[in-house]
Amino acid sequence: MAKRQARFTVEELADDPRLHDDSADLWDQERPEVMRSLLTSAVRCFAKNGYHGTTTRDICVGVGLSPAALYVHFDSKETVLFDIMLAGHHRALAAVQEPAVLDIDRSDERLGAIISRYTAWHARHHVAARVCQFELSALTSEHYAEILELRHRTNEFFHDAVTRGIADGSFAPVDVKRVTRAMLSLSIDLVRWYRLDGTDSPEQLGEFYAALALKLVEHPPVLHGDG
Amino acid sequence: MAKRQARFTVEELADDPRLHDDSADLWDQERPEVMRSLLTSAVRCFAKNGYHGTTTRDICVGVGLSPAALYVHFDSKETVLFDIMLAGHHRALAAVQEPAVLDIDRSDERLGAIISRYTAWHARHHVAARVCQFELSALTSEHYAEILELRHRTNEFFHDAVTRGIADGSFAPVDVKRVTRAMLSLSIDLVRWYRLDGTDSPEQLGEFYAALALKLVEHPPVLHGDG
């Protein structure tokens, strides 16, 4: 009865459309290909069964290597997770701090761009993003602190975009902290259900959520006309 | 290096304010007290380290029992998780299908009540809810199917409430599926960050999110006045 119940074959993992995303493009191209495919395999395994529910064997078997192969390229299983976390969080941050976003003057367009990019990133990389969002507690405390720092920097973009819109009168005087959290929740929670083979492309969902987010900060309708 | 890094003492777990919630009130009062305290301990452990990151020893030590004590009350570790999942999902469903909600005629008040109750439930039981939301894949496929059924029934209340408001003209003709998912995301994602010792009580957060949700289905403002 001590047998793990949710064992799986390589094919099952690779065929599951819920585990299809673009995480393979996350890794530094200068790294050896084996290393990158191990990371991609690890992402799928961690997303499906969690860090503790995944064995180093699972990761290796996923790319057709022996159980020992992982330790040629990584110091430990935790290092693999940390590598994934670093890449994912750096890319998510990069998505919202591009010049194309920072150069936008209008507060509503700026917030909309941040939301749509952050959302689209999570959708396009939803498998890796699931690992990044849900496996933080498996990191060593040093690695955890490093990732938290990246998360704070990302969250600040949301917070600042809302604050700025309120200051210039574009947005209603909402509770910035609570509203920001709500917007982040929309963009993040999609990793639980999004599929690339669904009806919305990452960009379409991004646009949709940007529109929703703007409704949250819109000035309330004026009941007796404003014209 | 094979040593688990995130080991913890009983005191650390009990003292962590991020792990304080009202999950102890979830269990059927007719069950023996030991059983209930094992479930409460398991909730804390699963929430902190995940199902696979938790040992049966952790759960027992959390209530001062020997490693073997768990098997007097439960068939297996997975059964413990399933018990938690059943209780949590039943209670969350009960929160939205109370007569006090079903009797509401006005579509906006009805949707608001559903959102605020569902949100407040997740906030008040955020530790148990985290387990219910994030550990589904650790269930056997039979148990998983049973929980999925409860989740569908819950989601239908949201879907119906939005559909109904559109039909009677209370709401704008939004994309029901996408908007419903967004609302569920708001209520569910809070389990990642909510703390009972924060600034919002579960009910306050519920009211706030109900108001946000209604903004998502509001008729767009009429630019040239409607009076």
Added chain:
DNA sequence: GTCTATAGTAGGATAGAC
């Protein structure tokens, strides 16, 4: 840089005393 083999340990579950 990959393999096979294995060391060493942790963890699910059970046996049997009290």
Added chain:
DNA sequence: GTCTATCCTACTATAGAC
């Protein structure tokens, strides 16, 4: 119904051949 002791498997990580 709780304990101590333990079975046995599975896991991380390493050793050493090719």
